[in-house]
Amino acid sequence: MTQETDTTKQDVLAGRNILLSVTGGIAAYKSCSIVTALRKRGASVRVVMTENATRFVSPMTFSALSGAPVQWNMWAERTDEALSHISLQDYADAMLVCPATANVISKVACGIADDLMTAAIMAATYPVGFAPAMNAHMWEKPAVQENVALLRQRGYWFVGPEYGRLASGAVGGGRLSGQSALLACIERMLVEEKPRDIDLTGCRVLITGGPTREFMDPVRFLGNPSSGKMGFALADAAASSGAQVTLVSGAPASAGEALGFGGGFEVVEVTSAAEMLEAVRNRLDDVDVFIGAAAVADYSFVQTSAEKLKKSAETLHVELQKTPDIIRSVSESPQRPTIVVGFAAESHDVLANAEGKLKAKGLDLIVANSLLEPGSGFGTDTNRVTVLGADGFRSDLPLMSKYAVAVAVLEEVARRLEKSSR
Numbered sequence: 172m173t174q175e176t177d178t179t180k181q182d183v184l185a186g187r188n189i190l191l192s193v194t195g196g197i198a199a200y201k202s203c204s205i206v207t208a209l210r211k212r213g214a215s216v217r218v219v220m221t222e223n224a225t226r227f228v229s230p231m232t233f234s235a236l237s238g239a240p241v242q243w244n245m246w247a248e249r250t251d252e253a254l255s256h257i258s259l260q261d262y263a264d265a266m267l268v269c270p271a272t273a274n275v276i277s278k279v280a281c282g283i284a285d286d287l288m289t290a291a292i293m294a295a296t297y298p299v300g301f302a303p304a305m306n307a308h309m310w311e312k313p314a315v316q317e318n319v320a321l322l323r324q325r326g327y328w329f330v331g332p333e334y335g336r337l338a339s340g341a342v343g344g345g346r347l348s349g350q351s352a353l354l355a356c357i358e359r360m361l362v363e364e365k366p367r368d369i370d371l372t373g374c375r376v377l378i379t380g381g382p383t384r385e386f387m388d389p390v391r392f393l394g395n396p397s398s399g400k401m402g403f404a405l406a407d408a409a410a411s412s413g414a415q416v417t418l419v420s421g422a423p424a425s426a427g428e429a430l431g432f433g434g435g436f437e438v439v440e441v442t443s444a445a446e447m448l449e450a451v452r453n454r455l456d457d458v459d460v461f462i463g464a465a466a467v468a469d470y471s472f473v474q475t476s477a478e479k480l481k482k483s484a485e486t487l488h489v490e491l492q493k494t495p496d497i498i499r500s501v502s503e504s505p506q507r508p509t510i511v512v513g514f515a516a517e518s519h520d521v522l523a524n525a526e527g528k529l530k531a532k533g534l535d536l537i538v539a540n541s542l543l544e545p546g547s548g549f550g551t552d553t554n555r556v557t558v559l560g561a562d563g564f565r566s567d568l569p570l571m572s573k574y575a576v577a578v579a580v581l582e583e584v585a586r587r588l589e590k591s592s593r
């Protein structure tokens with residue numbers, strides 16, 4: 172995370188030129204949806220394929236999805252639309268090799284440039300990332316691991332692979348990262364100068380996410396439109412960085428799975444603020460990082476009914492009571508985690524209100540966002556946030572996917588954990 176980055180209300184992907192390089196792995200078909208997702212966010216996409224990739228997905232499919240010619244043959248006749256490995260430099264703001272085969276990773280590590288894609292990577296003046304996907308045994312081979320380490324050392328970006336169900340049906344490491352993580356990698360390539368790894372191996376991370384519902388009777392409740400996306404994104408990104416993650420969520424685990432998150436973390440489903448507090452308290456032992464991203468209802472009903480209330484009176488007066496302050500209770504607990512992070516979604520005076528919460532609740536970091544800004548707030552896929560630290564730290568992030576925001580927050584958390592352990 173860079174300090175004092177430029178603030179822009181435009182989506183970080185909008186108007187950017189992305190090269191998607193597809194290699195010959197079984198996950199090549201998943202890149203089709205990446206093209207669509209990038210274009211939906213306002214990016215222009217051109218697809219380069221290896222010749223072997225064309226055996227898995229037809230170039231015609233990518234051409235139709237990207238709205239641009241697809242290239243794989245370095246020796247094809249030049250047309251006005253076709254770009255050479257050199258002229259791709261003028262086009263691209265970033266390239267993601269997705270999926271990246273063991274073969275292409277190893278070729279690039281050796282400096283081989285015998286087709287359009289590898290020649291373009293060799294000539295690249297833009298950031299290049301790899302999203303490896305392969306059989307678990309292939310991924311674990313020293314040749315692949317050493318070549319990945321070499322490429323990381325040379326400043327190439329990597330996203331994944333993930334642990335999970337592979338094409339063969341076996342479960343292991345080597346599955347292509349999910350769409351959110353892939354897009355977040357491209358976003359980070361566009362805003363950060365160089366790749367920084369977030370290593371949370373051995374850390375216990377407890378996260379709250381989603382809404383709470385305060386029921387008055389079996390069918391009526393006070394709540395809010397939070398989808399839980401931010402909590403799921405944080406949990407997924409923390410788990411992908413090696414942490415042991417528990418998400419206490421007001422949104423059901425099935426909502427996270429439907430959004431493409433999950434697998435590597437535990438979800439504890441709760442309904443009310445009181446249940447959320449209890450679930451958090453019961454799990455605070457040995458937690459290193461607590462992140463409170465839930466949209467907790469501020470009030471609950473004093474009187475509740477086990478039976479559905481009849482609609483009889485013209486007006487209804489109800490008494491409300493404040494719900495518990497979960498983040499404050501974690502921050503003031505004798506088992507306080509090393510780092511406590513809060514979220515502040517505000518409709519006005521966003522930074523002043525967030526700063527007030529940061530101090531009043533004794534937090535280390537607070538992630539502030541406006542509920543009224545287009546592309547931010549409840550239910551959106553994106554968010555534009557400012558991260559504030561109790562020590563005066565401030566980072567204004569551009570409009571990014573919630574997953575990319577999660578990664579940026581975790582990057583700062585990891586930096587602070589490392590500092591505190593020195």
Ligand SMILES: Cc1cc2nc3c(=O)[nH]c(=O)nc-3n(C[C@H](O)[C@H](O)[C@H](O)COP(=O)(O)O)c2cc1C
Pocket residue numbers: 193194195196197198221222223224271272273274275304305306309
């Ligand atoms: C059905 C099938 C699936 C394959 N899946 C993968 C894969 O997921 N990852 C991988 O690294 N190689 C995979 N391979 C092997 C590659 O296709 C092979 O190494 C090829 O040379 C890669 O070419 P490229 O890197 O130039 O695209 C697969 C091969 C076949 C026949």
